[in-house]
Amino acid sequence: MAAGSGPWAEPGAFEVAPGVHRIPLPLPGDGLHAVNVYSVETADGLVLIDSGWGLREARDLLESALNSLDHDFGSVSRFLVTHMHRDHYTMAVELRRMFGTRIALGIGEQPNLDVVLAGEAERQVSDLRAWGATALQSKLRAMLGQRDPGRPSYELPDEWLSGTQDIVLGDRTLTAVPTPGHTRGHVVFVDAAAGLLFAGDHVLPHITPSIGFEPARARLPLGDYLDSLRLMRTHPDMRLLPAHGPVAPSVHARVDELLEHHEQRLARTAEAVRDGAGTAFEAARRLGWTRRERAFDTLDLFNQVLAVGETAAHLDVLVVRGALKSSTADGVVEYAAPGQSNSEG
Secondary structure, three states: OOOOOOHHHOOOOEEEEOOEEEEEEEOOOOOOOEEEEEEEEEOOEEEEEOOOOOOHHHHHHHHHHHHHOOOOHHHEEEEEEOOOOHHHHHHHHHHHHHHOOEEEEEHHHHHHHHHHHOOOOOHHHHHHHHOOOHHHHHHHHHHHHOOOOOOOOOOOOOEEEOOOEEEEEOOEEEEEEEOOOOOOOOEEEEEOOOOEEEEEOOOOOOOOOOOOOOOOOOOOHHHHHHHHHHHHHOOOOOEEEEOOOOOEOOHHHHHHHHHHHHHHHHHHHHHHHHOOOOOHHHHHHHOOEOOOOEOHHHOOHHHHHHHHHHHHHHHHHHHHHOOOEEEEEOOEEEEEOOOOOOOOO
């Protein structure tokens, strides 16, 4: 959900560690306001972690920030991208067309890119039927069908990152660690020597990332996400370098907060079903959204779709845990508490 703007979103290049700068780039019309791109100085050249959204305004600000560091686009040897969402990936595609810069992406994103490149991104619309949100289907279809100059294009990366692997960059080594959940192919980059975690959207300091909003949705995205959070707890604590929001001192502290948040959210979602919500859409309408506990109907279309998808993700984890049961009727998944009829409420 949307984050407030603030000093962290102001343009520039801000040193966060020796040889590492945070470069916020704008997301016009997006409630997140900005995405952090990180420039990393290495003996093999400049590496950018994430790239920004392929829009002219963002490209100009990225160029200005690099110039302030005595670099330009030609200095960038490669992009290491945490996931395929447009605010992280599409600028890399645009700059590769111009400069030949190599792009690396987690192999778990291949199903998502396959769907997008096949022109089947509207598959997300069909999920809304299963979630009981047919009222949103035509609206989302119209939104996805819009064509405008800011609509990003996608291409395959030059390199797929498979499993946990070290990326040797001259005198600096980053470790790519798969962290599925926000998307099925999300990865983070660990700089163990410097004690830094380039976290993408996996661990954010002030908000919780959306879960499973992607063209080829995983079977249990929230379960994957919770497992990925616990995985971060097995690493030594590090400074958190997030994609949205300011740098924070402790990954572990924020991971603990996120795990607790989702346990509370699971409990509230189960309560919504016990109180009569039978589908993800009905449950989402009973829950509060954002830190301000906004009513579902006050959200814009995009955030309503995210809210329903996240609610479905929580419901499916509750089914796996045995706290709820599910059945499918006419393509719609219905939920109930054990001993409760799916038709109650």
